[in-house]
Amino acid sequence: MSTAAASLSATEIADYCRQTAADARQASTELRVLDTAVKNRWLMESADALVDSVETIVAANALDLEAAPGYGLTEAAIDRLRLDGQRIGGIAQALREIAMLGDPVGEILDGFTRPGGLQIVKKRVPLGVVFFIYESRPNVTADASAICVKSGNAVILRGGKEAIHSSQAIVDLLCAAAKNCGVPEKAVQLVATTDRAAVGEFLKLNDLIDVAIPRGGEGLIRRVSAEATMPVIKHFDGNCHVYVDESAEIEMAVKIIENAKCQRMGVCNACESLLIHSAIAEKALPAIAQRLQKHQIVMHVDDRAAPLVSGGVPATQDDWGREYLGPEISIAVVDSIDQAIEHINQYGSHHTDAIVTSNLRAAESFTAGVDSSAVMVNASTRFNDGGVFGLGAEIGISTDKFHARGPCGLRELTTYKYVVRGDGHIRE
Amino acid sequence: MSTAAASLSATEIADYCRQTAADARQASTELRVLDTAVKNRWLMESADALVDSVETIVAANALDLEAAPGYGLTEAAIDRLRLDGQRIGGIAQALREIAMLGDPVGEILDGFTRPGGLQIVKKRVPLGVVFFIYESRPNVTADASAICVKSGNAVILRGGKEAIHSSQAIVDLLCAAAKNCGVPEKAVQLVATTDRAAVGEFLKLNDLIDVAIPRGGEGLIRRVSAEATMPVIKHFDGNCHVYVDESAEIEMAVKIIENAKCQRMGVCNACESLLIHSAIAEKALPAIAQRLQKHQIVMHVDDRAAPLVSGGVPATQDDWGREYLGPEISIAVVDSIDQAIEHINQYGSHHTDAIVTSNLRAAESFTAGVDSSAVMVNASTRFNDGGVFGLGAEIGISTDKFHARGPCGLRELTTYKYVVRGDGHIRE
Structure with a gap:
């Protein structure tokens, strides 16, 4: 034919x-x-x-x-x-x-x-x-x-x-x-x-x-x-999160968020949402926002993040579930790691989520509690990829749990x- | 409530x-x-x-x-x-x-x-x-x-x-x-x-x-x-086959077919169809049929099996795909192991199929070629069971290939x- x-x-x-x-x-x-x-x-x-x-x-x-x-x-x-x-x-x-x-x-x-x-x-x-x-x-x-x-x-x-x-x-x-x-x-x-x-x-x-x-x-x-x-x-959408824990090293957090959001925007393992612990928000969030601003990222912020992000726009309820696939990010302040995990499991797409932390117990809670195909500790969400994992070529990244998950x-x-x-x- | x-x-x-x-x-x-x-x-x-x-x-x-x-x-x-x-x-x-x-x-x-x-x-x-x-x-x-x-x-x-x-x-x-x-x-x-x-x-x-x-x-x-x-x-139906190869030990074949068909009839891993190589049919089939008759099994036979099975009834095209779940069996004579494999892959339900053989190469061809959740060599189809396999309790036997197969x-x-x-x- x-x-x-x-x-x-x-x-x-x-x-x-x-x-x-x-x-x-x-x-x-x-x-x-x-x-x-x-x-x-x-x-x-x-x-x-x-x-x-x-x-x-x-x-x-x-x-x-x-x-x-x-x-x-x-x-x-x-x-x-x-x-x-x-x-x-x-x-x-x-x-x-x-x-x-x-x-x-x-x-x-x-x-x-x-x-x-x-x-x-x-x-x-x-x-x-x-x-x-x-x-x-x-x-x-x-x-x-x-x-x-x-x-x-x-x-x-x-x-x-x-x-x-x-x-x-x-x-x-x-x-x-x-x-x-x-x-x-x-x-x-x-x-x-x-x-x-x-x-x-x-x-x-x-x-x-x-x-x-x-x-x-x-x-x-x-x-x-x-x-x-x-x-x-x-291979559905990737609404991927980076959570900055209270014990995070700020410079590492800035670097990981910049990479996860900006290194390539139109891909499923790019970061679309940032959660930050209230205990570190005041110190870390201005630095993170400044770095994102260099890349002209539109920041959709909740009420508590707003005073710490110059040039942010108010987030709507819709923003928490969105995969922007472009120069936008949503930002929320949380009061505990449990609240971060709950937010991610509720609004995320079970694709790739990361924590930045220096606390061992926080790393363990996060990797155990977040129900996603890949959970990253102190690494960019962009690493969820068959080639990077050493699995060789891939035909897609599964967002299902059944049969195959991830690359x-x-x-x-x-x-x-x-x-x-x-x-x-x-x-x- | x-x-x-x-x-x-x-x-x-x-x-x-x-x-x-x-x-x-x-x-x-x-x-x-x-x-x-x-x-x-x-x-x-x-x-x-x-x-x-x-x-x-x-x-x-x-x-x-x-x-x-x-x-x-x-x-x-x-x-x-x-x-x-x-x-x-x-x-x-x-x-x-x-x-x-x-x-x-x-x-x-x-x-x-x-x-x-x-x-x-x-x-x-x-x-x-x-x-x-x-x-x-x-x-x-x-x-x-x-x-x-x-x-x-x-x-x-x-x-x-x-x-x-x-x-x-x-x-x-x-x-x-x-x-x-x-x-x-x-x-x-x-x-x-x-x-x-x-x-x-x-x-x-x-x-x-x-x-x-x-x-x-x-x-x-x-x-x-x-x-x-x-x-x-x-957990769909089990149209399970036993294929008796030309090199089979006849007494073993009789015993395995009797067990696979008669030990418990209303279950998915019971034998519903018997295929036998033409080179051994004349010697083996009368003995097998006699043993099945003792259990009052109705035998639906093809043209070539008919003369070797006393009391058999002619098989219709429908019989090859049926799961009787009772005292019935279909019987066909084949001319090669490849013909047996093709028949099983076409009419079977990809559940459990067995070969009786003393030939190593035949065992390898059969286990490689038959596309079923379990393929048995010189053993009854009745063994496809989570408990028997040592997997512990099971919630079912999957007839899918995707995610889970078998117990x-x-x-x-x-x-x-x-x-x-x-x-x-x-x-x-």
């Missing part, structure tokens, strides 16, 4: 989606038992093919760039879409790094010999078929394919229309390398139609697809969560099975 | 459900950090209280037994509902055994020190609030409460109306013991109304409830899966968080 086939009937779309998912399911039965060396060879050959085909990819990318203004893309978005030799080299390098990671498939998670001699082993196995829905960046096409296949899964890629030609060129190269290396050709499939209805059709197929992973705006994630008949790994890498795309060996054992 | 309050308005039910869930959420914040010794003391005191209160429980149980014929319960179901001193002793003993199990909360799953000195620890934490919907056996009320609280979760119990008085008497004792021991009183709550609408209301509350676990008939599980806005751990014990009711310690670390 060509990428130009835009005007399909509802039945044609449904048939196409089912066939694509059935092909993925078939590929997954081969991928489940595929040798690690074969998967790694495919990653290395794909990396070489990308580098060797810079011209082809750049030509496909030119079609996307040409269409971009028609899709209303901003200059920044168009820049993220643009591919050149250097960026393609970066994509290839990411594949080589995934080849270097250990294969999670077959890892033995647990094992026991039971009274009577039954031998039980709990073994890591792939999930099966991943349906990945993402927005426009073409490097994600290669990354997601690599992570899924390395973890033994087939993947159905539904990329944004803005990058469809670039993504198709990349997938063509990955599929050609697959054929060469003995990886099933249908291990990686890019959905050929950009019709929105196709997403709905795939989300019905829980007999063929094991997990849906949406990555993009909140609207996309809500739609996928609402329609999916299979489990979803969600989702190779292991998070697996499940397990019990393998039980007996010698004619029967149950009495 | 009394258990007799049956005629509530829709608004009253919605308010009651939200309040119950909010109380559970509040209790879960205390349970998350509750000392293991406190949880174990509660389990031991609850066990003692059950034994000391046999008369009270039996009196409550008498009300359920009196109402049972009105609910159309069979004699067997009424027998399962009945409590006496011995059965209450068994329930108490199960609580003591759960006290003896290790606490999963706080277990360190992984950890690294990253370049630059950031220390990362991946730590097991409770899920939060469990909504457990189950049918009539009153012992499940105590079991589920114990497993949830031991793993640091608050639980909302929605038991069947058939056991409501018995369950209430048990929960009253558990809550009194909680008060004594310093466990939050709302850690265990039994839903006071048996109105079906209450289930729907709870299933909307994904802001307060982390997971729904239905245990009962397929209709219940389908309803909960369809309506739930939070993740669901499902769900204490660990399966947990998630994890990353705790990151720095010394003023910021991201460059």
Whole structure:
């Protein structure tokens, strides 16, 4: 099916989606038992093919760039879409790094010999078929394919229309390398139609697809969560907090808040809210506010913070739950660490929250009490990231508690099975 | 709210459900950090209280037994509902055994020190609030409460109306013991109304409830899966297979099939389908069929098995996917182990499947190729059970791949968080 086939009937779309998912399911039965060396060879050959085909990819990318203004893309978005030799080299390098990671498939998670001699082993196995829905960046096409296949899964890629030609060129190269290396050709499939209805059709197929992973705006994630008949790994918003404890070193607090808020603003692990203990607010808050002001951060302050923050604006109730993703922050004064923990669990998004403290007991209370995927002590919230944690590449950061929490890498795309060996054992 | 309050308005039910869930959420914040010794003391005191209160429980149980014929319960179901001193002793003993199990909360799953000195620890934490919907056996009320609280979760119990008085008497004792021991009183709550609408209301509350676990008939599980806005751990049907390989020892095959099919028929890990390699069928199948006939098993046979099974009835296409839960089995002849694996992955329910073989390579292919929660070599399918595996008590057997697969014990009711310690670390 060509990428130009835009005007399909509802039945044609449904048939196409089912066939694509059935092909993925078939590929997954081969991928489940595929040798690690074969998967790694495919990653290395794909990396070489990308580098060797810079011209082809750049030509496909030119079609996307040409269409971009028609899709209303901003200059920044168009820049993220643009591919050149250097960026393609970066994509290839990411594949080589995934080849270097250990294969999670077959890892033995647990094992026991039971009274009577039954031998039980709990073994890591792939999930099966991943349906990945993402927005426009073409490097994600290669990354997601690599992570899924390395973890033994087939993947159905539904990329944004803005990058469809670039993504198709990349997938063509990955599929050609697959054929060469003995990886099933249908291990990686890019959905050929950009019709929105196709997403709905795939989300019905829980007999063929094991997990849906949406990555993009909140609207996309809500739609996928609402329609999916299979489990979803969600990547919702990050309303991340930094709490400055009464025992904090002020210079450290200033540095961590500046980094967590300002180092990169449009990301889910950026700080959106600052809580500060009343015992240290008078000394620390003016210094913190001054530093944030240098970065033109709008500060939404509660009544008690207001006198200590020059140029602050009054916070409304809404501010405590907001993910600004830009140069804004909410600031509140609290009277105890328990109050800070309660505030974070109530208004936060269970993503990443940090404490700045020199008190051991405060660190312990905070890390135990805050119900988030990552809790930081004396470190910036910006560190919640699969690469930084040393988990290797990630397909997203889960804000769910179920199955996977935080960075989702190779292991998070697996499940397990019990393998039980007996010698004619029967149950009495 | 009394258990007799049956005629509530829709608004009253919605308010009651939200309040119950909010109380559970509040209790879960205390349970998350509750000392293991406190949880174990509660389990031991609850066990003692059950034994000391046999008369009270039996009196409550008498009300359920009196109402049972009105609910159309069979004699067997009424027998399962009945409590006496011995059965209450068994329930108490199960609580003591759960006290003896290790606490999963706080277990360190992984950890690294990253370049630059950031220390990362991946730590097991409770899920939060469990909504457990189950049918009539009153012992499940105590079991589920114990497993949830031991793993640091608050639980909302929605038991069947058939056991409501018995369950209430048990929960009253558990809550009194909680008060004594310093466990939050709302850690265990039994839903006071048996109105079906209450289930729907709870299933909307994904802001307060982390997971729904239905245990009962397929209709219940389908309803909960369809309506739930939070993740669901499902316990669907078990269409379990035994495959007799060409290299099987015939006597072992006979014994394993007899046990897997006949030792207990109404359970999810009983064998429902027999596949046999054509090279051994002539020798082995008559012996197997003869043994099954002794147990009055109806055998649904394919064309090639028919001449080898006296008294078999022709199988229809439907038979391959059926979970009989009774004295029936389907039987098919296959020409290779690959054909057996393909059949099982197509028609099975990914629950438990077994191979009987003396060939090492066949054992490896089968355990790698069959996509089920447990794969048995030379052992009965009946062994797929948390107790048998040594995992301790279980709240169900998951037929999902996501989050938990197979027996769900204490660990399966947990998630994890990353705790990151720095010394003023910021991201460059």
